[in-house]
Structure formats: C-alpha cells, structure tokens
Amino acid sequence: MKTLKTLNKLATLGLILALTACGSESVTKNSHKNTSEVIKIGIGQFAEHGSLDNCREGFIQGLAESGFREGENLEIIYENAGADIGTATQIADNFIAKNVNLICAITTPMAQVSYNEAKKTDIPVVYTAITNPVAAELADKDGNSTGNITGTSDRLPIEEQLKMIKKIMPDVKKIGILYCTSEVNSEMSIKEYKERAKELGVEIVEQAVTSQADIPLALDNILTKVDCLNNITDNTVVNSLDIMLDKARKAGKPVFGSEIEQVKKGCVASMGLDYIALGKETGKMAAKVLRGEKANSMKFKIFNDSKLYGNEKAAKEFNLSLPEGFEEVGR
Amino acid sequence: MTIILGILTEGLVYAILSLGVYITYKILDFPDLSVDGTFPLGAAVTVSIIMKGFSPLLAIVIATLIGVLFGVITGIIHVKFRIRDLISGIIVMTALYSINLRIAGRANVPLFSKETLFDNDFLKSLSIGYYTDVILLLFIVIIFKIILDFYLKTKSGLLLRAVGDNEVLVTSLAKNKGNVKILGLAIANGFAALAGSIYCQLNGFFEISMGTGTVVIGLANVIIGISIAKHIKLKATTCVVIGSIIYKACVSLAISLGLVASDLKLITAGLLFLILAISGIKKRGVKNDRA
Numbered sequence: 247m248k249t250l251k252t253l254n255k256l257a258t259l260g261l262i263l264a265l266t267a268c269g270s271e272s273v274t275k276n277s278h279k280n281t282s283e284v285i286k287i288g289i290g291q292f293a294e295h296g297s298l299d300n301c302r303e304g305f306i307q308g309l310a311e312s313g314f315r316e317g318e319n320l321e322i323i324y325e326n327a328g329a330d331i332g333t334a335t336q337i338a339d340n341f342i343a344k345n346v347n348l349i350c351a352i353t354t355p356m357a358q359v360s361y362n363e364a365k366k367t368d369i370p371v372v373y374t375a376i377t378n379p380v381a382a383e384l385a386d387k388d389g390n391s392t393g394n395i396t397g398t399s400d401r402l403p404i405e406e407q408l409k410m411i412k413k414i415m416p417d418v419k420k421i422g423i424l425y426c427t428s429e430v431n432s433e434m435s436i437k438e439y440k441e442r443a444k445e446l447g448v449e450i451v452e453q454a455v456t457s458q459a460d461i462p463l464a465l466d467n468i469l470t471k472v473d474c475l476n477n478i479t480d481n482t483v484v485n486s487l488d489i490m491l492d493k494a495r496k497a498g499k500p501v502f503g504s505e506i507e508q509v510k511k512g513c514v515a516s517m518g519l520d521y522i523a524l525g526k527e528t529g530k531m532a533a534k535v536l537r538g539e540k541a542n543s544m545k546f547k548i549f550n551d552s553k554l555y556g557n558e559k560a561a562k563e564f565n566l567s568l569p570e571g572f573e574e575v576g577r
Numbered sequence: 578m579t580i581i582l583g584i585l586t587e588g589l590v591y592a593i594l595s596l597g598v599y600i601t602y603k604i605l606d607f608p609d610l611s612v613d614g615t616f617p618l619g620a621a622v623t624v625s626i627i628m629k630g631f632s633p634l635l636a637i638v639i640a641t642l643i644g645v646l647f648g649v650i651t652g653i654i655h656v657k658f659r660i661r662d663l664i665s666g667i668i669v670m671t672a673l674y675s676i677n678l679r680i681a682g683r684a685n686v687p688l689f690s691k692e693t694l695f696d697n698d699f700l701k702s703l704s705i706g707y708y709t710d711v712i713l714l715l716f717i718v719i720i721f722k723i724i725l726d727f728y729l730k731t732k733s734g735l736l737l738r739a740v741g742d743n744e745v746l747v748t749s750l751a752k753n754k755g756n757v758k759i760l761g762l763a764i765a766n767g768f769a770a771l772a773g774s775i776y777c778q779l780n781g782f783f784e785i786s787m788g789t790g791t792v793v794i795g796l797a798n799v800i801i802g803i804s805i806a807k808h809i810k811l812k813a814t815t816c817v818v819i820g821s822i823i824y825k826a827c828v829s830l831a832i833s834l835g836l837v838a839s840d841l842k843l844i845t846a847g848l849l850f851l852i853l854a855i856s857g858i859k860k861r862g863v864k865n866d867r868a
Contacts (some may be wrong), residue, residue, distance in 0.1 A: 325832060328841060331787045331795070333828065335780060335831065339583030340832050354685060355784050361689070362781040363583075366707060383687035383782075392689060427678055428683035428785040456674055 252542075265320050268542050269270040284527035285536055290360055292353040293329040294461045295342040295481055300521035307522070308529020314536060315499055329481075344542060348372060348532055351397075354430065359396050361558030364513050370541035373397030374528040375521070376529060377431040377479070379546050389545040396535070396544040398528045402479060402504060403552035405442050409503055410554060412446060413569050415474060420450045422472030423541060424490070425462060425491075426482035435478040461486045462493070469497040476502045477513065486512055500564045506555045510575050515556040515568055524549045582711055584829050588822030590776045591794055593801065595817045596725055597768025598795035603803060604868075605761045605814070606741045610792050611651040611667030612769040615644045617788035619773025621681040624688060624783040627753025631713065633694045644648065644770020645763045646674070647673065652759030663826040677785060684785040693778035717775065722814050728764075737761050752863045769795075797849060798824050804856040 275287050289305065291298055302324070306316060314320040323344060324357035338360045341349050349364060349371045351357035358371035361384060364371050372395050379385040392573045409417055423439060425432035436452055443450045453468040454550065455461055457535055461483065468475070475494055478483060484504075494501045503513030527549055556568040557576030594616060601609035617642040626636035647669055655665035678684065692698070698708055728734045739747050740757045747754045769791070779781045802820030806813045831844035 254581075270696060327842075328789065331780070331784055331788065332790075333832070333841065336587060336825070336829050336832055339579060340829065343579035343583070343833075355782075355786075358685075358689075358782045358784075380687065381687075382848060383689040427675075430683050430685045458703060480596060 254300055260365045265310070274554060284319055286344065286346045286515070287348045287350060287532070287536075288323045288325065288337075288344065289339045289350045290334065290341065290352065290356045291324070291326045291570045292334060292356040294326060295484070297479070297484075297505050297521040298352050298375060298506070301525040301528070302350075304522035304525020304527075305350055305352075305374065305529040305532070306525075308526035309533055310529075311526070312533030314533055316504050325413060326460040326504065327356065329465065331359070334359045334376065335363065342367055342369060345369075348536055350374070350528070350532060355491070357384055357395070357397070358382060360574060361393060364395075365393060368394065370535050371395040372528060372532040372535060373429050373546075375400050378434055381430070381434070385546050391544065391546065392541050394541050396541045397545055398522055398524055399548045400479070400521070400575060401548050402438075403462050403519070403550050404435065404438050406552050407502070407504070408448065410443055410515060410517050410569070412448070413473065414566050415500070418448055418473045420449045420451050420472040422453065422468045422475045423478060424453050424455060424468060424475070424483045425478060425480045427454050429480050429482065432478055432480040432483075435480075439476075439478070444541060455482065456485055458482055462489060465490055467492045468509065469493060469499055472499065474500045474502060477504045477508055479504050484508065487513075494521075495563065498564070499562050500560070500566060503518050503555075507573055509557050509560075512557060512560050512576075514560045514564065515554065515572065516553050517552045519549065519552060523551065529550050580829060582707065583652035584822060584825045585711045586714055586779065588770060588825040589711070589718050589818070590772055590779060591798060591825065592718050592771035592796050592818040592821040593721060594666050594673065594769050594774065594791065595798035595821045596721060596814060597765035597772070598792075599689065599736070599799045599802070599814065599817045600725075600761050600768075601765040602799055604738050604741045606756060607655075607758065607762070607788060608666070608796075609651065609765060610663060610764060611673070611762075611766060612795055612809055613648060613666075613788050613791045614670040614677065615647050615766040615769040616676050616773040616776075616791040617783070617785065617838035618647060618680070619644050619813050620777035620787060621677040621773075622770070623774040624686040625680050625682065625778055627688055627691050627693065627778075628686065633692060633697070633778060636778075637694070637771065639769045640769045640774035640849075644773075645767040647770075648763035648766025652755075656758055673788075674785070675745070677788075681773075681783050681785070682850055685782060687782040688778065689781050693781070694775065695779050695811075696781070714775070718818060721771070721820060725764075726814055733760070733806030743755040794824065799850070801852060808856060814847045827852070 281331050289302055291302055316322050325337040334356050334357050342363055351359045351360040351371055351373045352375050354376050360371045376399050379399050385391050425436055441452050450471050451515055455464045485506055491501055500514045503509045503516035505518040509516045554572040556572035556577045558574055559576050599605045622640040622643050623636040627633055637724055651665050651669045654660050692747055695710055716718040736757050740754050744754050801823050802817035802822055806816035827848035828845050832842050
C-alpha cells in the first residue's frame, strides 16, 4: 500500500513537471523560428459561427491577394475560443508566446482581450466583425485607434433592410426582433432599428432572451404579435435559426435575415453584408500592417456595402415576391 | 515564458475564487452555484465604480462587500426558507444575471481608458515591466490565503469547519448551524466577487458572459488542489492555489497543442481526468483537514 502511495505521489509531481516543461519547451522552440522569413499570424475567433467563419476565410483571401500566402510565406495559427472569455485570454497569451507578427481578432471580446494582452508587446492587432469599435474603446470618437490596433466594423445596413421589408411586404405594420441581452452589439442595433422604423412608419417589437434555452418560448410569444420577424446579427438568436424558421412557418409569418448565410438556410431575404468581402478588406489592412504601416495610425473602416440576397422558395411559401435584381442564394 | 506568465496570471485570479469555493464545497459541503453570478457581479460593480471615476481600490472593496451580501442572500434562501442548496444557488445566480446587466449598464463595458489596479501610473513608475501582473496577483493571493488560513483557526472558523464535518456537534455546542452556513457562503461569495473585480481589471473589460462556467472551474481547481494535498505536505488552501494554476495549465496546453477549436474542451476535460486519475481520488468522505 505504501509503495502505491509513493508511486502516486511521484506520478502527480511528474505530471506537474511535464505540464510546465511543455509550456517552456514551446516557448524556446518558437523564439528560434522567428528568424526565418515566414510571417506568422494568429487568428483568434471568439465563437463558432457561419458569418465569422466567412470573415476568417475572407481575411485569409485578402492576405493572399496582397501577397501573403499560407504555406508559402505565411503561417497561420487559428484558434477558436468557443465563446469563453477565459479561453480567449489564453489564446491571446498563446499567440504572444509564439511571437506572432500580427493577431487577427474576430469579434469584440476577442479584440478586447488581444488588445489588452498585446499592449505589453509590439504585436499589432487587426480586428473584424465589430459593430462599434468606439464603444469597445478600441478607437476614439474620430475613428483613430487607441493603441496598436485597427480593423473593420460591420455596421448593419439597417435602413436598407427596413426599406426592403416594406417593398416585399407593403402592408407590414409590426416587425419583430429577437435578441439576447448579453450581446452588446444587438442592443445598439435594436436602438437604431427603432429610430429608423419610426421614420418609415413601422413598429419594431423587441423580445429579449437571456440564453438559447429561452428562444422557443420567446418565439411563441412574439409570433402572435407581429407581421414578420427580422434578425439582427445576434449570435445567440442566429444559432437557433432553424427553430425560428420552423415556428415562423407554422405561424405563417416570414423571417428576414441579417446576412447571406441566414437566407441560404431559409430566410426570405436580407440586405446583407458579404462577410467574405469584409474579411478580405480586413486582410488587406493586415497586409499593410505586415508591410510596416503602423496600426495605430490607421483609422478603422466601416464596411456597409450591402446587397440584396433572396430565397425564392422561402418567399413563395408566404406568397411574397422578391424585388428585381436580387441574388438567389436559396438551395 | 509568456505562456507561463499567462497561466500564472489566469491561475492566480481563479485561485482567489477557488479559495471561496473551497469554503463552500469542501468545508461546508455546500455546492454553491451562486458564484456563477457573484464572479461577474464583482466585475460589474467594479466597472461601474471605475467608470464613475472612483479609485480601483474602492471598487474592489465595494465589489467584495456586495459579493458578501449576495452570499448572505443565498444563505438566507437556503437556511431560513429551507430551499435546497443547489436551488438557492440557482435562484441567486439567475437573478444576478439581470442585476449584473443593470449594474454594468450594458453587456460589454471596456476599461481601457481608465486607471485600474494593473494599469496605473504608480505601477508604471515602478517599471517592473513584464512581471507586474503576476507579482501583484501573487501578492494579493498570498494575503488573502493567509487571512483565510488565520480565520479558519479562529473560533468562528473552527465552527465553520465543524458544520461541514458534524452538524450535530455544532447544535450540541448550542450554536446555530444555519448562521454558520450563511457566514461561510458570505465569505465564499466575497472571494468570488473579489476575483471577478480583479479579473475585469486585469482583462480591461467587463463582459456579461464572463461568469459562465465559473462554478465548474472553481470546483475543478478545488478538487485538483485537494487531491494534491493528499500527496504533498502543504496546507489545503495552498494546494487549492496550485490546483488553479494546474487547471489553467491544462487549458493552455490544450490550446498550444494546436487542436481543432471545437475539441478544446474535450482535451481540457481529458487532461483533468488524467491528473485526477493519477493522483487517485480515494473514497469521498475522507476529509482533509490540514487547513
């Protein structure tokens, strides 16, 4: 029995040592590598999500178009935080330990942790998919960056979206929006929606949820009050799009999306941002930074090139006709 | 080196929380879920005080006190209203989600432009550079660990330990075990809010989702700590601190192995299992009372 105990003791200590050793080993290895000509960047994405994945893809394409190709002169370390702040922080630490030349941060919290961790170094951060960099304190009111950080902002084309809904459903009076209270971007979008809607003579009915689990009940409630549903880029709600489409179909109310991926899945239409294009734009900014331009002297760019995406099949289900010139993305 | 510093900073912040969880889970045998709410509560209170222009130190003190208050509320719900331990925690945790949003004002509040405990002129003038965060945190953790160790040896602390071990004894001493439980929960949630306050100052922002999973991390840290304590002759509280650092090392290791993002949690779980399996948690009920 006693030998067993000693064995256990040794094993525990061994494991602890192994853990620490692993950490230090990777550090020394990487400091050597940095002398080669390959540029190393870290892409930190906060959560698993269709449009964020598109952002990342676009970012890599944008870099490639500017001459930084993965596998040739570029090494990409991609990490996903699974919507956990603690993990996001450790991912940023990990990038810094690997001494990357640039961190690409996708979404607000990822950008904030990366910025905070990279502050102690001279590693620049380029962000994307942030609705309001000013509110996130990553830029000042005039759009100048607050540190070694710059990027792109994905402001929703809200007015265009509302006009599109009115065109497709001329009698629309009440538009329902579901959003999650934990998402700061959603709150800002709702506010803008309400202002714009007033000008166009429609009413926005908002319904807050606190988690994915609340969504079915919230849908049952809101669907009795509105003529149609409209999504914003709320990650929690968008992740439950299937159940939303299902319940809305049964209630005979169409759903409008906030980006192309949602229309593909079955929303009627959307004035959507092309996240691949947003990513590309960001990739090009990153390329400039990698070539020596200072991130802190680059203003962030607002990206609002929107395009009408439609899903003919979904529209027919509700006897709606889509305006001329839309891009069919339904399957 | 950066990785190790990162692990240490993250581990030390969660060590503060784990000291609290140690009191409820290990000493009182009370699975307290309210820390999922009081951890971000500490952060919410802190950002709202700092945004109003007050000192970060004041923010920490008030955050901790408000954490204590909600610990007392969990305790009262459990003791006075006879609601089960898990449910009392769930009630407070659920309520705190809305309260935290109210206190902070919105779901994400940055502190980058403000002075915090970790980013101020005084620290810059010391110019310790890279190690500032870790040194400061180590200092904080040691202070609170010593205070807790000292407290557990006082009469009130001994009573606290007695409630977890033998409730009948406490009653026979003509003491109200309910009040002792409330006290324990108050201290534990004070620690959780303190950790939250420090964490948001370290990260530079408050985010409503930062509390999700706090209980799990806290419990994991405590269990790792306790299982180490069986093999190493150190105080249980010290082991809890070490446990927190090991947990974060596991996460960091999983990240640096460069695994597919979605597998990260699985790997973390696997590493945790490995540590616990090797150190061999024996039958529950064998209390470790080296505190």
